[in-house]
Amino acid sequence: MLKVENLCKNYEYFSIKNVSFELPKGYITGFIGANGAGKTTTLKSILNLVHPDSGKITIAGKDMGVDEIAIKREIGFMLGPVDYYAKSRIGKTVGVYKRFFPNWDEQAYKNYLDKFSLNENKKICELSAGMKVKLGVALALSQNAKLLILDEPTSGLDPVARDELLDVFREIVESGERSVLFSTHITSDLEKCADFIIFIRNGELILNSAKDDIMESHLLISGRKDALTQSLKERVIGFKETAYNFTALIKTDNIIADDEVIKEKPNLEDIMVYYNKEKSL
Amino acid sequence: MDIVISSKSDKPISLQLYEQISSQIAVGDLYPGYSLPSVRSLARELGIGIVTVQRAYEMLEAEQFIYSKQGKGSFVCQFDNKELDETKKRLAAKKLKENIPYYKNLGISLEQLTQLLKREY
Numbered sequence: 001m002l003k004v005e006n007l008c009k010n011y012e013y014f015s016i017k018n019v020s021f022e023l024p025k026g027y028i029t030g031f032i033g034a035n036g037a038g039k040t041t042t043l044k045s046i047l048n049l050v051h052p053d054s055g056k057i058t059i060a061g062k063d064m065g066v067d068e069i070a071i072k073r074e075i076g077f078m079l080g081p082v083d084y085y086a087k088s089r090i091g092k093t094v095g096v097y098k099r100f101f102p103n104w105d106e107q108a109y110k111n112y113l114d115k116f117s118l119n120e121n122k123k124i125c126e127l128s129a130g131m132k133v134k135l136g137v138a139l140a141l142s143q144n145a146k147l148l149i150l151d152e153p154t155s156g157l158d159p160v161a162r163d164e165l166l167d168v169f170r171e172i173v174e175s176g177e178r179s180v181l182f183s184t185h186i187t188s189d190l191e192k193c194a195d196f197i198i199f200i201r202n203g204e205l206i207l208n209s210a211k212d213d214i215m216e217s218h219l220l221i222s223g224r225k226d227a228l229t230q231s232l233k234e235r236v237i238g239f240k241e242t243a244y245n246f247t248a249l250i251k252t253d254n255i256i257a258d259d260e261v262i263k264e265k266p267n268l269e270d271i272m273v274y275y276n277k278e279k280s281l
Numbered sequence: 282m283d284i285v286i287s288s289k290s291d292k293p294i295s296l297q298l299y300e301q302i303s304s305q306i307a308v309g310d311l312y313p314g315y316s317l318p319s320v321r322s323l324a325r326e327l328g329i330g331i332v333t334v335q336r337a338y339e340m341l342e343a344e345q346f347i348y349s350k351q352g353k354g355s356f357v358c359q360f361d362n363k364e365l366d367e368t369k370k371r372l373a374a375k376k377l378k379e380n381i382p383y384y385k386n387l388g389i390s391l392e393q394l395t396q397l398l399k400r401e402y
Binding site: 027173176191192194196211212216 | 295
């Protein structure tokens with residue numbers, strides 16, 4: 001569906017370094033990374049809103065550099081809450097907005113308004129932060145797009161609204177024809193619905209696999225301080241040490257019978273945290 | 282078909298699915314020819330990943346509990362009584378095996394374990 005090859009973008013103090021990944025058709029892919037890791041820059045590069053220094057983006061076999069307009073009709077995207085023309089009513093703003101999208105699906109739009117309890121007569125400045133996000137998502141979803149790219153669509157939403165939105169994503173991919181790529185800090189949302197995870201750190205791709213593989217190939221271990229031997233230190237991905245004990249993330253394959261540790265199944269948050277604590281050897 | 286998933290369990294969700302479906306097949310709740318829901322609709326209903334359900338179905342297929350027909354879906358395989366018996370034993374053995382390291386760790390001998398099993402069964 002979407003193929004990103006060797007994406008590079010250099011800024012004075014930050015760069016995206018050779019990021020490549022592929023999004024299979026019909027699945028939900030979660031995009032994670034700490035603040036400033038390059039998530040938004042990567043998403044904007046995919047959309048050609050940031051011009052990459054090098055690399056190639058293909059969507060459904062079409063090259064972004066060649067068929068930009070045709071490709072953009074296949075993508076619904078939301079890069080932030082709706083916060084423009086704040087004094088206008090939703091209905092008026094959307095009336096203008098939808099004219100840019102030839103595949104606009106009015107019925108779907110009405111359904112999402114309903115689902116998200118959005119009232120078209122309200123002014124945008126009267127919406128809560130969460131409602132502005134919901135409106136942005138509704139606009140992205142109503143373009144009848146084959147690929148949805150959403151930057152933090154669940155941030156600012158309450159747990160009930162997040163749960164509803166995740167269900168909307170599952171509904172979208174159910175037919176197998178449409179794909180969703182979304183970035184988030186709320187890793188539990190991905191545990192509930194993502195099929196694939198892309199994890200970047202400092203502009204570099206760290207993990208890119210099926211969520212199930214990532215979850216099953218890592219273990220969270222903890223134990224007494226003296227159990228953190230030099231040999232174990234070399235095998236872990238990252239660790240935290242206190243005066244009394246230690247906790248570490250390790251690849252399941254790197255654990256040996258001699259290790260005197262308690263093993264636990266990590267969640268995605270643990271994985272993200274400990275990769276960011278990668279030891280310097 | 283009954284599926285109860287725990288996301289808090291240490292057991293991967295795909296394995297939970299596999300265990301529940303295979304045991305329902307073994308006891309005959311899911312009978313030969315039974316048409317299983319599609320991977321995507323089951324994922325949607327259960328609120329879990331599509332890949333997770335795919336993995337469970339692949340395991341079930343590899344162990345010949347189910348077979349899939351291109352474009353038609355997945356169905357429970359035909360078994361005769363003897364095969365069904367073997368399957369039940371296989372599932373039971375698998376479950377027992379999971380706990381053996383625990384007993385060994387406690388220093389329980391095979392004899393002691395057999396006695397315990399007789400008493401508790």
